[in-house]
Amino acid sequence: MKGILKIAYKLLVNDKGKFAALLVGITFAVFLMVMMTSMFSGILHRSSATVLNVGAKVWVMDPAINTPANNIPMPDYVLDAVRSINGVTYAVPLYSGGALVKLRSGAYQSVTVIGLDDSSLYGRPELLEGQIEDIYGENAFIVVKDAEFPKLQNPRVGTEFEINDHRGVIVGIARVTTSGLFGVPTLYTTYNRALQYIPSTRFTTAFILIEPKNTTAIPYIKQQVKALGYEALTKDEFIQKTSRFYKYQTGVGTNVLIMTVISFIVGLCISGQTFYTFILENLERFGALKAIGAKGRELVYMILFQASFASLAGFGLGIGLACLLITVARLRMPSYAAMTTYTDIGLAFIMVLIIAGISSYIGVRKVLKIEPFDIFRG
Structure with missing residues (x-):
């Protein structure tokens, strides 16, 4: 078997042009699939930035x-009722809203x-800078230093701005695990200051954050709420709900799925056609092997080895190229959202296995039909 596979390898790489085309x-198919799915993973990850950064359990x-x-x-x-539920250690309100900030230069920026x-x-x-206690100071705000930080003209501790005709002062610069999705x-700031500075409706509590006494108390808390x-x-359920919304209730998931399928079809067509041409050009060699005693099973192993070797090599090159491009893009453009996950790599690997399987099937059918008599007669 080792000798048969060695012959298969030499047949595959002997024609450098065909092997390179394969x-x-x-590689191109895997690259496109990984780029599209990585972009979608990055979008889903950033869509839950507030949940990840705040880190509340419920x-x-x-x-x-x-x-x-x-x-x-x-x-x-609702806040009072939640605080009275058995199993709740404490519950606090969270304000989340948008505002328009006037910067030192006179420009306006949404935040x-x-x-x-x-x-x-x-x-x-x-x-990163400042003290958390300073947030209680007059007009105090903390700014997040992420990909959108330069849009505020790179403020420092002590920088002043206007927010809805109120004076604001940066008292701290913070970092978070995940940047936001919408480039804002x-x-x-504190809850009461947010209510004071930003026009709001009659009700003001956007979310209530709960710290349960233990995980076993969570089902009861959910029931009471x-x-x-x-x-x-x-936290995980909220992230999943957000992901499902972007996957199934917006056009993002559909568009990414279509582009991924197109990438798969392109790779399948190119590799299938190239591998079929490779089989046709090597029919005489396969016929000669069959004539000197190679069994059909061994020829099938040869085809499977060749298709698998080419597919896995292309898979590795495609993953490496995609990861390199994503890394360079994120270094050059901090707001670039793509991120490669194990799910993306696993999906690409399954697609490559399907490509290898179909390419192998095409080659196996052709090789098994060959008769040594026809080769030598020609």
């Missing part, structure tokens, strides 16, 4: 909410304002 086709919200960016304020009594509970500051970001800078007419989700 690799290019599979979120209470209106059932109609699909993403953290779209919130429906709840009455104040997302996160209002933290005044007493606990639950969900506060990690500070983020400011943190549901009885109030609202919804309680764990």
Whole structure:
């Protein structure tokens, strides 16, 4: 068997042009598939940036909410009712809204304002500069240093700005685990200051953040919150709900799926055609092997080895090229959202196996039909 596979390898790489064309086709298909799925993974990851950055274990919200960016304020009594539920260690309100900031240059910039509970500051970001206690100072805000930070003209501690005709002062610069999706800078302040500075509706609590006593208390908390007419989700459940919204209720998921299928079809057509041409050009060699005693099973192993070797080599090259391009793009463009996950790589690997299987089937059918008599007669 080792000798047969060695012959198969030499037959495959002997024609460098055909082998290169086969690799290019599979590499290009894998590259496109990984780029499209990585872009979609990055979008889904950033769409849940608020949930990831705040880090609360349980979120209470209106059932109609699909993403953290779209919130429906709840009455104040909901917070009191949630705090009275058995199993809740503590519950705090979270403000989340948009505002327009006037910068030092006179330019205006939209921002997302996160209002933290005044007493606990639950969900506060990690500070790079400044002290968290300074957020209680007059007109104090903390700015997040992420991909959107330059849009605020790179403010420093002490930088002043206007927000809805109110004076604002940067008292800290923070970092978060995930940047937002919509290209809007983020400011943190206290809950009451957010209500004071930003026009709001009659109800103001966007979300209620719960710290349960233990994980076994979460189902009971969910049940009690549901009885109030609202919804309680764990952090992972909220992220999944956001992902499902973008996958199935927007055009993003459909467009990415179509492009991924097109990439698969392109790779299948190129590799299938090239591999079939390779088989046709080597029919005499396969016939000679059959004439000197090679069994049909051994010829099938040869075809499978050749298709698998070419497909896996193209898979590795495609993954490497896609990861390299994504890394360079993220270094040059911090707002670039693509990220490669194990799911993306696994999906590309399954697609490559399908390509290898179909290419092998085409070659096997042709080789098994060959008769040594026809080869030598020619």
